[in-house]
Amino acid sequence: MKAAVLNAFGSPLAIENVPDPLLGTGEVIVDVVASRVLAYANEVLSGERKYLLELPVVPGPGAIGRIRATGPDATRLRPGDWVYCDPTVRSRDNALSPDIALQGLTAGSEGGLRLQRYFHDGAWAEQMRLPTENAVPIGDIDEKDAGRWCALGTLLVPYGGFLAVQLQAGEIALVNGATGSFGSAAVAVALAMGAQCVIATGRNEQALTELTRRFGARVRTVPMHGDEADDRARILQAAPGPIDCVLDILPPVASAMQVRTAVLAVRPHGRVVLMGGVGMQGGAGLDLPYPWMMRNGITLRGQWMYPPHAATLMAGLIRAGLVDLDHFEIAAFGLDRANEAVAHAAAHSGPFRMTVIQPR
Template identity: 55%
Template sequence: MRAAVLTEFGAPLTVREVPDPEAGGGEVVVQVLAACVPPYAAEVFSGQRKYPLQPPVIPGIGGIGRVVHAGPDATRLGVGDLVWCDCTVRARDDALTPDITLQGWSSRGDGGARLARYLHDGAFAELMRLPTENVYRLPHEAEDDVARWSSLGVYAIPYGGLLAGTLQAGETLLVSGATGNLGSAAVALALAMGAGQVITPGRNRAVLDLLADRFPRRVRPVELTGDEATDLAAMSAAGGPIDMVLDLLPPSAPSTATRAAAMTVRENGRVVLMGGVGMLGGPDLALPYPWIMRNSVTVRGQWMYPRPANVGMIRLLASHALDLGPERVRTFPLDAVNDAIGYAAAHGGPFDRTVLTPSAG
């Protein structure tokens, strides 16, 4: 098969022939039809984000594919099925605290690194091998636009945060990082799940206006100044009481921005941290102990999403509760993978999707 290979950090990906993957017990091989290229992919491949990838590696974070081989443990999947391939792989030998790797992308701890060495390669290839439990059948309508449906992987991440924070219908949510690629997805998703209103802080006025225009009456934009006290007051006044805060700010964001957003939450409110603050050094997040304790605030982290979230996302898309129609999708063939990475970096705004189509043509 042909695949895009990261040979070393800082080098362009190389498209070349590599051996076809062979499925072992409890595994599936799929033909990859569409895989999203994240806006920050260039930062990963340059080494800037310090992800624990081990080159040479075929990168990629899941996608849409067609089953070409299913093992004997697959009782519902069959050859030819159109499927979503989830990159979040959990070790099978500890149900309580499983080691995790994001196949072809990242991992957590020594156990995750061991798992990553076995399930080493991701979706930037014509074929991909995955655990059976990471493959989910898609409805027939997904056949009509697999590139657009590959946005499922973008939405699944904030969906994990919204589930972790137990967002309820009618509640007010503040999305910290709302003007970014993941943050804007969180806004659309929260409204599809029934949020009463979503407060969208950010420094890009044009993007704030775009969100408000797409979701009139239910989005409350707040233009930030960079001053922590001023921004905290402005966000608090935008539409409180705020029931939940979801932070999706990138590693380049200052911890003060996350702290200001978090401290807008009401008494007995919830704060879910999914961003990258502190991952590249600099001051870590420091929330006041007395404020958390006396206001009975719940603060929790969430990395990616639980396995059932994949089924929930597929249902949201199939029911059209979440509309993918406004997505701006640009596709690239496998040979143009480096062009795709550059395009994604330059088009990482709300509802922009860059998609690699490894098996096209």
């Protein structure tokens, strides 16, 4: 089969003929129809992000495809079924603290490297092998819509955060960092889950205005100017009531002060989930007042990715029309143009913009 292969960090992807993946028990083989290209894929492939990724490798985290073959332990999946290929691969020998690797992207930890060495290659190929539980049925779709369904990979990240803090219908949610790909998706997800109102913060005022145009009065935007006290005051002024939960999804270039600005806006007994990249490139850590957290009963947790059942639920939200994939603007590239796709994703990232590779 044909695949895009990264042989060395900083080198272009090589389009090569590689052996077809071999099926094992507890696994499926999928014919890849479309796979998204992350906006920061160029930083991963260059080695700038220093992700744990053993080379050579076929990159590509997540895909939409059709089942080609299943192992003997699969009881529901059939050849031809449309599935989301979830890149979040978990070890099966520790249910409480599984090691996690993102197939085709990063091992995440030393333990995750052992997973990566087996489920090594990602989705930028005509076929891929993945654990049976990672092939999530999405129902019948038109093949021309496969690229748009790749938005699952973007939507699922903030959805995992809101599941972690148990966002309830009728609550007020704050999305801190709402102008990027994942932050804007978080606004859509919170609304789909029934949030009364979403407070969306960010530095890009044009992107904030677009969120209001796209989603209407349930979204209230707050441009962040960099003065912590003033920014927080304007957040509280914009909210129609006490803020029940905060999702921080700021990128690595943001500061811990920007995180604290939003965290300290949550109501007493409110919940906060951290999903962004602040601190990954160095800098000060997040400093929160101990007495405030203790006396106000604040719940603070980190969340990486999402639970295994999230993809099934998100597919249901899409099927119900609560999440509209038509919001996403798609730029599609064939496998032979994988390097162009990576460059395009870096240059054209932003809210509801997605670059995909279509191997077939």
